[in-house]
Amino acid sequence: QRTFTSSSTWRLHTQEMNEEQLSSLKVNQKRLMEDLHHTCQWGTGERWGDAPTETGMSRLALSPADKLARDWFVQTTESLGCKVTIDAMGNIFAIRPGLNNIEPPTYAGSHLDTQPTGGRYDGILGVHAGVEMLKVLNENWVETQYPVGVVNWTNEEGARFPLSMVSSGVWSHSIPLKTAHTLQEIHPGTSTLSTALSHINYLGTVPASHTSTPMAAHFELHIEQGPLLEMANKKIGIVRGVQAYKWLTIKVTGRDSHTGTTDLKSRADALLTASKMLLHSHKVATARNALASTGILNLWPGSTNTVPGVVEFSLDIRAPHDDVVRGMLDTIETDFRKIAAGEDVGGLNTGCTPSLPLDVSITEDFDSPATSFHPRCIAAVSEAAYSALGPDGKNLVMEMTSGAGHDSVYASKRCPTSMIFVPCREGVSHNPREFCKEEDCALGAQVLLQSVLRFDRQRG
């Protein structure tokens, strides 16, 4: 089956392979899917269908389930001949040697953590496609010019420790280690990110830094998490970049009072005011063709017959351009103050009893400016897509901008980067029903493999 090359060794060298030889290296769809579902035994979520694999995932970062998935990743990549490094953020780098081991590896990477009610594909598919790449290279005795690696980034979701992509953020020197280590978990619990790392024994000694674990490039396969590919009947998204987003915390302070004895005009109802803000943020986003979303809301004291005195909620605002996100923030800052003061913003007060004024504070927790990926990586993904899709390729690919943030955003600050998207059913993600067809998973993994090999081959 193997074709020996002109090389003096029995190994196949990427730089000596012709287009046909390269394209003939193929991922194994069955093995990829079996591996993926195997690791989904750790953190299995809500069932949505009858088949054994038709459940969601609930694998919060650094939870006991995440530890088991990590252990599998370390053991598997080591048994495939990789050297494994764990850094101070618990990022796991598995490196397969190349002909030249002085230069940094070309990476495939993503994350094994999920949302509390997430699916089996977001992040997980990208890591498994990386592992499948290692298996394809091994079984074909391929020796790359430079090392190739697979990286599992910690707490990409920001669902347990509320800063998404925090560990690639530290690696790229965009987020201070201290900020990351002292993050408090969101749900009832007392862990910080660093105590959680120690607790599961993944607080590595290697600095979390691109200078300690450098990368030649970072490629990430991911489900689109939106409906565009499916709607357009496309198979592969070639990702040019990622839209801008900010995460805000809004705190509204009014006054606790009795629901039965306090007339409406004597109230400073923090929840009623927060409701107006939420509705207004949606209008602000609509007007700009942008997004605004609240995923967390807490109130105090939390009793049926006490008007809440304090409400705190998250606000996630996104748009393709930085200036639109900045403009939304400006509008929100101005308008939320007016809403808290009791002014009628956009007719929200129609039919309402005027109440006492309240206070509002707005904190920016996270800022991810719009990202453009590297032309060389985008080109590698395009070539890989055409190689994988065959003659009909042109009709099956689509260039696009990612709506979600990914570790590739931070990776791209320190090395050439791009991403590969595959369609997911109805664009649903961050939901147990998230689903990507087996052949689409495999096609994405095939494009990832080919992208890494093509990038490796083109290196100086």
Add this chain to the structure above:
Amino acid sequence: QRTFTSSSTWRLHTQEMNEEQLSSLKVNQKRLMEDLHHTCQWGTGERWGDAPTETGMSRLALSPADKLARDWFVQTTESLGCKVTIDAMGNIFAIRPGLNNIEPPTYAGSHLDTQPTGGRYDGILGVHAGVEMLKVLNENWVETQYPVGVVNWTNEEGARFPLSMVSSGVWSHSIPLKTAHTLQEIHPGTSTLSTALSHINYLGTVPASHTSTPMAAHFELHIEQGPLLEMANKKIGIVRGVQAYKWLTIKVTGRDSHTGTTDLKSRADALLTASKMLLHSHKVATARNALASTGILNLWPGSTNTVPGVVEFSLDIRAPHDDVVRGMLDTIETDFRKIAAGEDVGGLNTGCTPSLPLDVSITEDFDSPATSFHPRCIAAVSEAAYSALGPDGKNLVMEMTSGAGHDSVYASKRCPTSMIFVPCREGVSHNPREFCKEEDCALGAQVLLQSVLRFDRQRG
């Protein structure tokens, strides 16, 4: 100091006392306040002023702090010569014998539990005024015609176990014991009301029933919890009745989705929909000069970058008349369904992107129809108020309807009942800053004492 009466014994008998002798029985303001603040060491809440007693209370029903306050109540009333009975709801009845001990006692009662961020007066004042009554009777060697009692009702607030006045509700056969015993606590925790009762050793063996612990009458001193007395410069509210209210749970079900990749029109955002409902409930209440309040709101899954798929919130609706509350419920049922379906109710959708339809379910958890107190008790309170206030009395009292529910609502179903209100600062209650002046506390206690004695004297 004591005036011996025509009685053949050295004791003072209520039915033989003239108006002057009766009015000369006086509560001790200093002792009352010292006792009250003494028991506020158990469950002390947030500090709002510099004085040692300037803190709120946080004494959820059947908590360790509530147990200590209960223990104090049992020990104190027993040492004052009372017989103490604890029933299957943990209600504590302390009975001081009278000349005739066959007939049921005339009670003073209220509750020792508080809101999570409550004050030192709501409920607590009423129980302490009852204990002070016992002390006044003892130190003056007064023997009443029939027994008098003081009752501490369990979980009046409904703040830990979400059914207010639940234990007087069981006592009056308005709420089944099983419903009450199986109530789940609201905040993270796994107790039911009955396990919590056992845990602190207050699950009594006497049935919680008016047939086991009957009452001749129930008088309750309480802070007004609203601003009317203070605004009108009145000292005593003679309470004619209590407004109607219902507690509802609203559950909105949409779909979890990714905040970055799901465009606004492809969402079924349960929190945005709940915000519209909240705002609308406020408008519905405004239009009817009624009240609507949400004190609890929970959402799932609770992650910054996941649009919530499910939101559940409480809705407390109140008005003086039953038909207004029923009308509000009808409107809310109709309009919430429309809002969930995406219809524009009252212009709430102006400027919003239309989204996918959602589901809503509405559960009625609690219904307290409008209550009218008993003319004989209202008359006893009036006479007592004039006796306590002296010549200027007419200008200092006010007849009123209670905005809040009280155990007197359920007591009134089984025995003649009325209440006495005293002003509280700015009408603030269910808040740590809740405050009632010492002289107003004492005046209220004086009216309570006189009401009970006058009722006792008029009994056949």
